[in-house]
Amino acid sequence: MKEEYLPELLSALKAAGINFAAGLPDSWLRNVIEAIEKDPNFKYVQVCNEWVGYCVCVGAWLGGKKPVLIMENSGLRTAAEPIARMMFHSGGGGGNHGMATLILTSYRGDLGDTEFWTIGHAATCEPFLKALRIPYIIVREAKDLRKSILRAARAAFTFVTPAAVVISGDLVMVD
Amino acid sequence: MIMVEKLDKYECLKYLASKVTDELVIAWTAFYEWPALSGERPGNLHYSQLGCTAPMAMGLALALPHRKVIALVSDGDMLMELGTLPTLGKENPKNLVILINDNETYQAVGGYPTMTAYKTDLAAMARAAGVEHAVTVRNFEDYKREIDEALSKNDCTRFIVMKTEAKPYKLFYETIEWAETKYRFIRYIEKTEGIKVFPTAVQDKKYMEKKI
Numbered sequence: 001m002k003e004e005y006l007p008e009l010l011s012a013l014k015a016a017g018i019n020f021a022a023g024l025p026d027s028w029l030r031n032v033i034e035a036i037e038k039d040p041n042f043k044y045v046q047v048c049n050e051w052v053g054y055c056v057c058v059g060a061w062l063g064g065k066k067p068v069l070i071m072e073n074s075g076l077r078t079a080a081e082p083i084a085r086m087m088f089h090s091g092g093g094g095g096n097h098g099m100a101t102l103i104l105t106s107y108r109g110d111l112g113d114t115e116f117w118t119i120g121h122a123a124t125c126e127p128f129l130k131a132l133r134i135p136y137i138i139v140r141e142a143k144d145l146r147k148s149i150l151r152a153a154r155a156a157f158t159f160v161t162p163a164a165v166v167i168s169g170d171l172v173m174v175d
Numbered sequence: 176m177i178m179v180e181k182l183d184k185y186e187c188l189k190y191l192a193s194k195v196t197d198e199l200v201i202a203w204t205a206f207y208e209w210p211a212l213s214g215e216r217p218g219n220l221h222y223s224q225l226g227c228t229a230p231m232a233m234g235l236a237l238a239l240p241h242r243k244v245i246a247l248v249s250d251g252d253m254l255m256e257l258g259t260l261p262t263l264g265k266e267n268p269k270n271l272v273i274l275i276n277d278n279e280t281y282q283a284v285g286g287y288p289t290m291t292a293y294k295t296d297l298a299a300m301a302r303a304a305g306v307e308h309a310v311t312v313r314n315f316e317d318y319k320r321e322i323d324e325a326l327s328k329n330d331c332t333r334f335i336v337m338k339t340e341a342k343p344y345k346l347f348y349e350t351i352e353w354a355e356t357k358y359r360f361i362r363y364i365e366k367t368e369g370i371k372v373f374p375t376a377v378q379d380k381k382y383m384e385k386k387i
Contacts, residue, residue: 055227064238
């Protein structure tokens with residue numbers, strides 16, 4: 001993410017009550033993770049894959065934390081199995097009342113990405129979010145960042161579900 | 176022929192059940208005997224997802240560092256997501272006990288060897304990933320000592336692999352419903368920790384206060 005937007009992002013996460021994070025860095029969100037690691041407001045847990053990251057986050061939520069999982073959008077594929085199990089086996093069956101966490105993910109492969117290998121990430125990103133019944137909002141402009149984080153976090157912890165903020169556009173791209 | 180000593184899972188769980196008080200226990204579903212043995216305690220959460228028990232318990236232990244958290248994990252459960260181990264080694268939550276029932280078989284599918292039936296050593300893998308206290312126990316005296324220490328000390332994550340015989344279940348908890356245990360578990364945490372996990376209906380509360 002462009003450095004100039006990091007203070008706004010961290011401020012929004014704090015305003016949303018986020019105090020726990022797990023993550024696996026990608027090149028768009030690596031500096032977000034570095035900033036969170038340095039900030040005493042957050043307990044940050046480094047994971048080797050997004051499956052583990054999701055489980056750590058919902059475990060922390062059970063203990064009263066408000067977690068965020070930070071990852072590349074390809075991580076949705078890795079985390080899909082535990083998300084699906086916990087979503088549909090834990091009381092709701094239709095998308096609500098599962099296990100709660102905010103997800104902050106890059107939209108690799110979105111229009112304007114420079115890397116050829118991200119096209120599959122884009123092809124599966126929104127279909128996976130929809131299949132897993134994860135409410136999400138795509139943020140491509142800085143003016144939408146704060147309110148999107150606040151709204152997605154509200155969705156996560158009110159509806160008791162994973163809810164995602166998907167980062168792209170002006171927040172990460174130089175044209 | 177070399178005889179390898181193995182534990183009786185039922186007796187092991189029975190012993191653990193006699194020791195737990197307010198610990199938070201996340202159990203992989205195949206621990207069918209645990210709910211009855213432990214008295215359907217509200218501090219039990221049952222979940223049916225291979226590969227999730229240990230990392231969920233780790234998240235919970237990190238969130239509540241003053242509270243003992245126990246994960247009841249099977250060998251198939253642990254093998255499904257070994258990527259948990261490096262994070263466990265790095266974080267080393269001092270209040271976490273990972274107890275693995277290693278019967279070397281996928282018992283829930285009618286029996287089929289897991290990788291621990293061949294050359295895989297879960298405790299050795301955990302140690303190599305940085306988990307300081309990772310042991311395999313094969314007899315009841317060693318098991319009891321490990322459990323007693325794990326429950327009484329808060330000095331490091333305790334990763335205990337109990338080598339057990341794959342025996343038929345002695346009790347089968349037929350009415351278990353995962354969602355039910357989730358709600359009960361969270362309400363128990365809310366009550367005992369004095370925290371709020373589930374949401375409050377803000378709009379309804381506002382209207383109630385206005386006495387509309």
